[in-house]
Amino acid sequence: MKNCLIWFRNDLRLTDNQTVNLCLANNYSVLPVYIIDESMPIGSSSRWWLKKSLGSLCKSMSGNLVIIKGDPKTILKQLIDSYDITDVCWNARYSKQELSQDNEIEQYIIKQGLTLNIYHSTLLRDPSKTLKKDGTPFKVYTPFYKQKYSEFRYESYNYDICKLHYLPTRESKDSKSVIEAAVPEESWHKKLDSIWEPGEKGANTRLGTFLSSGLQGYAEDRNRPDLPKTSMLSPHIRFGEISIRQLSESIQDDNSHDSEIFYKELVWREFSYHLLFHFPHLIHDNLQKKFDSFEWENKQKNIKSWQKGLTGYPIVDAGMRQLWQTGYMHNRVRMIVGSFLVKNLLTHWRYGQEWFWDTLVDADIASNSASWQWVAGTGADAAPYFRIFNPVTQSKKFDPTGDYIRKYVPELKNIPSKYIHLPADLDENRLIEYGVKLDSDYPRPIVDLSTTRQRALDAFQKLPKST
Numbered sequence: 001m002k003n004c005l006i007w008f009r010n011d012l013r014l015t016d017n018q019t020v021n022l023c024l025a026n027n028y029s030v031l032p033v034y035i036i037d038e039s040m041p042i043g044s045s046s047r048w049w050l051k052k053s054l055g056s057l058c059k060s061m062s063g064n065l066v067i068i069k070g071d072p073k074t075i076l077k078q079l080i081d082s083y084d085i086t087d088v089c090w091n092a093r094y095s096k097q098e099l100s101q102d103n104e105i106e107q108y109i110i111k112q113g114l115t116l117n118i119y120h121s122t123l124l125r126d127p128s129k130t131l132k133k134d135g136t137p138f139k140v141y142t143p144f145y146k147q148k149y150s151e152f153r154y155e156s157y158n159y160d161i162c163k164l165h166y167l168p169t170r171e172s173k174d175s176k177s178v179i180e181a182a183v184p185e186e187s188w189h190k191k192l193d194s195i196w197e198p199g200e201k202g203a204n205t206r207l208g209t210f211l212s213s214g215l216q217g218y219a220e221d222r223n224r225p226d227l228p229k230t231s232m233l234s235p236h237i238r239f240g241e242i243s244i245r246q247l248s249e250s251i252q253d254d255n256s257h258d259s260e261i262f263y264k265e266l267v268w269r270e271f272s273y274h275l276l277f278h279f280p281h282l283i284h285d286n287l288q289k290k291f292d293s294f295e296w297e298n299k300q301k302n303i304k305s306w307q308k309g310l311t312g313y314p315i316v317d318a319g320m321r322q323l324w325q326t327g328y329m330h331n332r333v334r335m336i337v338g339s340f341l342v343k344n345l346l347t348h349w350r351y352g353q354e355w356f357w358d359t360l361v362d363a364d365i366a367s368n369s370a371s372w373q374w375v376a377g378t379g380a381d382a383a384p385y386f387r388i389f390n391p392v393t394q395s396k397k398f399d400p401t402g403d404y405i406r407k408y409v410p411e412l413k414n415i416p417s418k419y420i421h422l423p424a425d426l427d428e429n430r431l432i433e434y435g436v437k438l439d440s441d442y443p444r445p446i447v448d449l450s451t452t453r454q455r456a457l458d459a460f461q462k463l464p465k466s467t
C-alpha cells in the first residue's frame with residue numbers, strides 16, 4: 001500500500017480536486033496536510049476566512065487534516081519520514097515566492113526518490129501552456145480569451161470521497177485549538193460570521209443561489225451594486241473551496257449571453273494569473289515602466305479619509321464602508337474607489353492594493369495586483385490613465401435610486417435619489433431638512449473633481465511617451 005501526502009494550499013476542497021482523484025484512483029492511504037506558513041503572510045480578513053475554511057475542511061475529513069504552523073520544508077521532511085510517505089501531490093501556486101518555495105521542496109522530494117504529482121486545479125489551464133503562437137505571453141485579454149478559452153470544454157472529476165482512506169495520524173486531533181493558536185483573530189471580524197459561510201458547503205450554497213436567481217440578467221445587471229446579481233463566490237474561489245472547472249462546467253451547456261459573460265469574468269481571473277506567472281514583478285512594480293517617474297502625491301490625510309469612507313463622495317464612501325463591514329466590495333465600486341484614489345487623490349496604486357489585501361475576504365495575489373494596475377492604467381491591457389471615472393456620474397448610472405449608498409452611508413438615507421449622489425451640491429437648509437449637516441453628519445468633498453482630474457492629466461502628460 002502506498003502512502004500519499006496531499007499538501008493543501010489554495011484548494012481547500014475535497015470535490016473536483018485532482019490530488020484527491022489521484023489518491024482515490026490509486027487506492028493510496030492519504031495524509032492530508034495544511035501548513036500555516038508565516039513567511040507568506042495574508043491579510044487579516046483572509047485570516048478570518050482561512051480559519052473557518054480549515055475548520056470546515058477538517059470536519060469533512062473527520063478530523064484527519066493535519067494542520068501545522070511553521071516552515072513547509074522542515075515540516076514536510078518530518079512528515080515524509082515519520083509516515084513512510086511514498087508519494088506527494090499538490091496543486092501549483094503561481095507567485096514568484098511560492099514557485100521558488102515549491103521548487104526547492106520539489107528538488108528535495110525527487111532526491112528522496114519519492115513520486116511527486118503537481119496539478120493545476122486552482123485554474124482552468126496551466127499558465128505555462130497558454131502562450132501566444134510565437135511563444136510569448138499574452139498582454140491583452142481579448143485574444144487571450146478568444147485563442148485559449150472560448151472553445152475550451154470542462155469536465156470535473158467524479159468520485160466518491162467517502163472512499164478516501166486516511167493514514168492514522170499521531171498529530172493533534174484537536175484541530176480547533178491548533179487553528180485557534182496558529183491563526184489569531186481580531187474581534188472586528190465577528191461581524192463577518194453572519195455574512196459568510198466559508199467552506200465547501202457555503203460555496204455550493206452560493207453557487208446554487210447564483211444559478212437560480214443571479215445568472216439570469218447577469219450580463220446587464222452585474223454592474224449594479226444595489227442589486228444582488230453577482231455570485232459573491234470570490235472568497236470561495238480564492239481559497240479553492242469550489243473548483244473553477246466545476247463553475248465553468250455548471251454553465252457551459254447554457255448558451256445564454258449571461259453565461260458567456262459570467263464565464264468571461266472567470267477568465268479575467270485566469271488572465272490575472274497568466275500575468276502573475278509571466279510577469280511576476282506585477283505585484284510590486286508598474287508593468288508600464290513609464291509610470292515609474294509619475295509624481296504621486298500620496299497624502300496620508302486623504303488616504304485615511306478614503307479608507308474610512310469619509311471622502312464626501314457617497315458612492316466611494318459606500319464602497320469603502322461595504323469593504324470594512326463585510327470584507328467585500330462590488331466590482332463596479334472597486335473600480336470607482338480605485339480610480340478615485342489613484343487619479344483624483346493622486347495616490348500610488350500600491351496603497352490601495354495593500355488596503356484591499358488586508359481587508360478583502362477574497363484578497364487574491366493575482367487578481368488584486370492585476371486589477372489595481374488595470375485601474376491605475378499602469379498594467380497590461382489597462383484602462384488608459386487618462387480615462388478618469390467621475391464618481392458622481394458613475395453613481396447616478398449604476399446606483400440610480402441610491403439604495404446601495406443608503407445601505408452603507410445611512411446618514412444620507414433621507415436624501416431623495418436625485419440628490420444623494422452629491423449631497424454637497426444641495427443648499428445647506430435643504431440638507432438640514434433631510435437630517436444632514438455637512439461637516440458634522442457627513443463630510444464635504446475632500447477634493448474638487450474637475451481640478452483633481454486636470455491635475456492627474458497634467459501629471460500624465462509629463463511622462464515619457466514610450467512604455
Ligand SMILES: Cc1cc2nc3c(=O)[nH]c(=O)nc-3n(C[C@H](O)[C@H](O)[C@H](O)COP(=O)(O)OP(=O)(O)OC[C@H]3O[C@@H](n4cnc5c(N)ncnc54)[C@H](O)[C@@H]3O)c2cc1C
Nearest residue numbers: 230231232233234265266268269331334363364367368371
Ligand atoms: C481594484 C480591484 C481589486 C480587486 N481585487 C480582487 C481580489 O483581491 N480578489 C478577487 O477575487 N477579485 C478581485 N477583483 C476583481 C472583482 O472585483 C472580484 O472578483 C468580484 O467583485 C468578486 O465578486 P463576485 O464573486 O460576485 O463576482 P462575479 O461577477 O460573480 O464573478 C465571478 C468570479 O469571476 C472572477 N472575477 C470577476 N471579475 C474579475 C476581475 N475583474 N478580475 C479577476 N477575476 C474576476 C472572480 O473569481 C469572481 O468571483 C478586484 C477588482 C478591482 C477593480
